[in-house]
Amino acid sequence: MKRYFRELSVAAALALLLLVLALVAPSFFSPQPLLSRLTAQTPSLVVAVGMALVIICRQIDISVGSQFGVCAVIAGLLAAAGLPLPVVLLASIGSGMVMGALNGWLVAGLGLPSIVVTLATMVTWQEALRLFQQGKFVNLPPGTQWFGLSQLGGQTALICAALVLLALAAWAMKNLAAGRFIYAVGTDAEAARLAGINPRRTTLGAFTLLGALTGLAAVMNVVQSPQVQPTFGAGLELKVIAACVVGGVAVNGGRGNLWGVFAGLLLLAMINPALTSLHVEAHWEKAIQGLVILLAVVADGLRTRRNRR
Amino acid sequence: MSAPLLQLTSVTKSFGAVRALKGVSFDLRAGEVHALLGENGAGKSTLIKVITGAHQPDGGSIDIKGERVAHLTPASAHKLGIACIYQQPALFPDLTVAENIGLRLEKTRSFARVDWSARRTRAAELLQRIGAEISPEAEVCSLSMPEQQLVEIACALGAGARIVIMDEPTASLTQKEQHLLFAVVRELRASGVGVIYISHRLEEIFALADRVTVLRDGESLGTNAAGELNETQLIQLMVGREVSHIYPPAESAPGEVVLSLKNLGSTAGGVRSVTLDVRAGEVVGLAGLVGAGRTELARVLFGITPADFGEILLGGKRVSISSPSEAIAHGIAYVPEDRRRHGVILEMPVAHNITMAVHPALFPGGWLRFGAETELAQKFIHDLSIKTYGPDAPGSSLSGGNQQKISVARWLATKPKLLILDEPTQGVDVGAKSEIHRIIRALAKDGLAVLMISSDLPEILGMSDRIAVMRSGTLTAMLPGKSDAHEVMAAALGKEAA
Numbered sequence: 001m002k003r004y005f006r007e008l009s010v011a012a013a014l015a016l017l018l019l020v021l022a023l024v025a026p027s028f029f030s031p032q033p034l035l036s037r038l039t040a041q042t043p044s045l046v047v048a049v050g051m052a053l054v055i056i057c058r059q060i061d062i063s064v065g066s067q068f069g070v071c072a073v074i075a076g077l078l079a080a081a082g083l084p085l086p087v088v089l090l091a092s093i094g095s096g097m098v099m100g101a102l103n104g105w106l107v108a109g110l111g112l113p114s115i116v117v118t119l120a121t122m123v124t125w126q127e128a129l130r131l132f133q134q135g136k137f138v139n140l141p142p143g144t145q146w147f148g149l150s151q152l153g154g155q156t157a158l159i160c161a162a163l164v165l166l167a168l169a170a171w172a173m174k175n176l177a178a179g180r181f182i183y184a185v186g187t188d189a190e191a192a193r194l195a196g197i198n199p200r201r202t203t204l205g206a207f208t209l210l211g212a213l214t215g216l217a218a219v220m221n222v223v224q225s226p227q228v229q230p231t232f233g234a235g236l237e238l239k240v241i242a243a244c245v246v247g248g249v250a251v252n253g254g255r256g257n258l259w260g261v262f263a264g265l266l267l268l269a270m271i272n273p274a275l276t277s278l279h280v281e282a283h284w285e286k287a288i289q290g291l292v293i294l295l296a297v298v299a300d301g302l303r304t305r306r307n308r309r
Numbered sequence: 310m311s312a313p314l315l316q317l318t319s320v321t322k323s324f325g326a327v328r329a330l331k332g333v334s335f336d337l338r339a340g341e342v343h344a345l346l347g348e349n350g351a352g353k354s355t356l357i358k359v360i361t362g363a364h365q366p367d368g369g370s371i372d373i374k375g376e377r378v379a380h381l382t383p384a385s386a387h388k389l390g391i392a393c394i395y396q397q398p399a400l401f402p403d404l405t406v407a408e409n410i411g412l413r414l415e416k417t418r419s420f421a422r423v424d425w426s427a428r429r430t431r432a433a434e435l436l437q438r439i440g441a442e443i444s445p446e447a448e449v450c451s452l453s454m455p456e457q458q459l460v461e462i463a464c465a466l467g468a469g470a471r472i473v474i475m476d477e478p479t480a481s482l483t484q485k486e487q488h489l490l491f492a493v494v495r496e497l498r499a500s501g502v503g504v505i506y507i508s509h510r511l512e513e514i515f516a517l518a519d520r521v522t523v524l525r526d527g528e529s530l531g532t533n534a535a536g537e538l539n540e541t542q543l544i545q546l547m548v549g550r551e552v553s554h555i556y557p558p559a560e561s562a563p564g565e566v567v568l569s570l571k572n573l574g575s576t577a578g579g580v581r582s583v584t585l586d587v588r589a590g591e592v593v594g595l596a597g598l599v600g601a602g603r604t605e606l607a608r609v610l611f612g613i614t615p616a617d618f619g620e621i622l623l624g625g626k627r628v629s630i631s632s633p634s635e636a637i638a639h640g641i642a643y644v645p646e647d648r649r650r651h652g653v654i655l656e657m658p659v660a661h662n663i664t665m666a667v668h669p670a671l672f673p674g675g676w677l678r679f680g681a682e683t684e685l686a687q688k689f690i691h692d693l694s695i696k697t698y699g700p701d702a703p704g705s706s707l708s709g710g711n712q713q714k715i716s717v718a719r720w721l722a723t724k725p726k727l728l729i730l731d732e733p734t735q736g737v738d739v740g741a742k743s744e745i746h747r748i749i750r751a752l753a754k755d756g757l758a759v760l761m762i763s764s765d766l767p768e769i770l771g772m773s774d775r776i777a778v779m780r781s782g783t784l785t786a787m788l789p790g791k792s793d794a795h796e797v798m799a800a801a802l803g804k805e806a807a
Binding site for chain 1: 613632645652653654661668672675719
């Protein structure tokens with residue numbers, strides 16, 4: 001209980017928000033808009049899972065938005081060329097892995113600071129994509145949207161897939177040695193190295209996995225619309241990093257829980273629709289989101305200060 | 310005679326259960342060089358930190374120029390004219406000499422305009438006063454270590470320091486640089502500054518000091534005029550005679566050679582040509598002063614720092630070790646010195662800490678088996694009598710001694726052939742200390758080869774079957790376990806035993 005206090009308090013805040021909505025604006029819970037809203041969050045959730053691993057490892061990756069855009073365009077072009085969806089999916093995941101591994105290699109192999117490395121790759125992928133696409137949309141063949149299912153079926157499939165992936169990753173972080181290595185390396189890389197853990201391999205793995213998940217998330221986004229826009233993924237990095245921070249992942253590594261990240265993402269994502277339902281001007285969304293993030297950071301700061309005493 | 314510059318009376322200071330200073334009195338007069346001597350861990354650094362205001366004493370009093378100072382902080386110590394020159398100068402490497410001096414000495418008003426020419430002139434003047442040929446325009450990172458020390462001294466002079474503390478200032482200097490430094494120290498003395506001089510080099514003490522105070526185990530053994538003592542007497546004072554603690558007897562007969570080093574060296578690690586054998590069932594104590602290369606040798610053996618030349622033989626076979634995981638695979642275990650930083654991950658539970666180095670063996674395929682983990686942790690909690698409320702307790706909830714036992718347990722779990730312990734009882738209370746000694750002895754009896762680095766001379770003498778002494782990266786003596794403290798200290802100091 002005490003150990004997961006941080007995660008539980010985010011979940012409580014989310015529950016409180018939902019309760020207020022249930023009382024004041026029950027229309028918020030009518031199935032179709034709710035389902036659409038949740039579906040829209042699934043790609044972010046998948047990327048946030050990977051981002052959480054990288055942040056727990058005491059690194060950061062701000063290039064995920066650009067990776068996402070590149071993967072989405074690759075997936076779109078392959079789908080438009082008539083390749084079957086499984087092939088498109090693998091190609092997108094593979095492209096993400098390559099981009100993630102490149103970040104990981106620069107950070108872990110060469111020992112460069114991740115914020116600078118991923119800033120550089122962020123700009124590089126973004127501009128490369130802009131040059132390549134010239135702002136053009138990719139029209140997808142029929143049968144791509146919602147995997148060729150009904151909208152309801154597609155949405156259900158996406159939400160289920162994201163939740164299964166989240167549960168799997170949360171389980172792995174707890175039950176696989178690799179998960180524990182990530183926590184150990186993020187807490188104290190030198191201590192981990194002295195215990196025979198390879199911090200480089202762990203870091204490289206976290207970045208590569210984030211890339212793969214970003215590739216997967218790109219496809220999950222592509223199938224939600226009839227065409228791929230080159231702006232897919234813009235601002236995604238801020239959104240998922242914010243979800244991690246609000247969800248209790250320590251920015252200086254070593255601490256964090258994927259269920260907390262889930263709660264954090266939902267809390268941030270529900271602010272806008274909640275405002276609409278409560279008839280507050282939606283302009284307040286960003287300000288309130290910022291406030292929530294600030295609150296989370298201050299809470300973590302106070303916590304570490306108290307622990308240090 | 311007027312009041313001394315500095316007068317400490319019965320100063321005490323404890324860190325947790327460890328009493329670092331047990332009522333030390335010390336005084337410094339104007340125009341003298343007062344040497345402070347003692348083994349590693351005798352309390353010198355703590356005393357210095359009390360004088361510079363970095364530590365608050367638990368008891369006793371401090372008078373400066375005859376006036377009682379109630380609460381000394383680093384800032385007020387600076388104002389009172391106390392300056393400390395550390396072995397590693399604390400300068401800003403990317404700024405110039407003049408900028409560094411200016412930062413220390415100029416009144417800091419955030420928006421005052423910097424008077425560059427006055428800053429340069431003052432820097433040049435100060436450097437000239439101590440006879441240093443350093444350009445005020447030079448960037449500090451381009452200076453050698455002694456030059457940086459001279460800059461520090463210039464800062465101290467510029468601040469009008471009356472009390473200058475020098476902590477092993479010659480440790481990294483060449484002969485010629487030392488003479489320059491000595492001249493500066495003598496000049497400081499002539500100008501009425503009181504100098505507290507810490508050094509392990511006895512010849513320097515006799516060349517420079519007017520009076521000598523010896524510390525041992527946090528107590529002062531009195532102050533003498535330097536002329537009243539000879540080297541032998543000084544060493545005798547430093548090491549003491551009685552062993553304050555009963556060590557478990559050696560019971561095992563050494564078996565075959567487990568580790569054999571032939572001219573092992575590492576330029577990066579500062580280890581020069583070490584030849585050494587460690588047998589199964591024996592404890593080899595590795596003695597020496599701080600900086601003698603003992604931890605560096607351990608780091609080379611554990612694959613943290615690469616070896617450049619020489620051979621490492623394990624069980625008679627030549628091996629090369631380039632990473633900790635390779636060392637572990639070869640049956641080497643290393644309990645590092647700084648347990649808080651590298652030995653135990655304090656945020657993680659006891660059980661995770663204990664199994665951290667045995668993942669491949671305990672969890673084949675990378676699947677954690679919590680049952681097996683808890684069982685292993687329980688076993689070590691019982692075997693080493695680790696006091697914790699359970700395997701799930703975070704490492705930070707344990708006392709220092711018990712954290713150290715976890716660090717040891719982690720390595721015993723790897724079933725090593727060679728166990729390297731680096732300062733195994735540093736910062737551990739007396740009870741836990743003898744328990745750790747009992748554990749080490751029991752491990753040796755079970756046939757483990759133990760290499761124990763320690764700066765605690767009684768511990769070296771009480772625990773070792775043989776004692777290897779290092780100085781400046783080389784092995785200077787190989788002594789039997791029942792050696793005299795005097796012999797070990799003499800070898801560590803580079804003196805012939807008298």
